[in-house]
Amino acid sequence: MTRNTALAAVATLPLMVAACGTPQERCISQNTGEYRTVSRLLAEVEGNLARGYAWEERQVVRDRLTQCRTYVRDSKGRAIATYEPCWRDYVDVERYRVPIDPAAEQRKRDNLAARKAALGARAASAVQACRAAFPEEQG
Structure with a gap:
């Protein structure tokens, strides 16, 4: 699919x-x-x-350290997957109090x-x- x-x-x-x-x-x-x-x-x-008070929500973008896959070619031209640490953004939802x-x-x-x-x-x-x-x- x-x-x-x-x-x-x-x-x-x-x-x-x-x-x-x-x-x-x-x-x-x-x-x-x-x-x-x-x-x-x-x-x-x-x-x-x-x-x-009331509750409201907001979206916050944060960084997360994760494993990223990269491809390198060996001497014979074959693609080899390697994993290395990298930073990725993710969206988190925070709830916070709002005065009424x-x-x-x-x-x-x-x-x-x-x-x-x-x-x-x-x-x-x-x-x-x-x-x-x-x-x-x-x-």
Whole structure:
């Protein structure tokens, strides 16, 4: 498998996994995405308020000493692989604390809670409709 073929296979993996769900599961997932997003954001804001700070991430490039393969030719012209130490860059993700404005976080929490309540009824009716559209999967 060539490198481009392997990259294409890896890139399509999320699509293949998403296609594995039953029609009912796909219907429910498609129609409740916003509700799940708002719920996740609300949980994050409530966690920030409970801790008193938020977490953020940043990417940091660091050097790492590793073994690099090089090729040299012997007297007969054959390629011989040799290994020698070399420095390589790698990307590391750091989490760090960020101070929050409690009043702004509370307003955000209140708005997200109101949005979640509004989306809750719509999500429940979408789930009911998906279950009615695909009754063979009830069990």
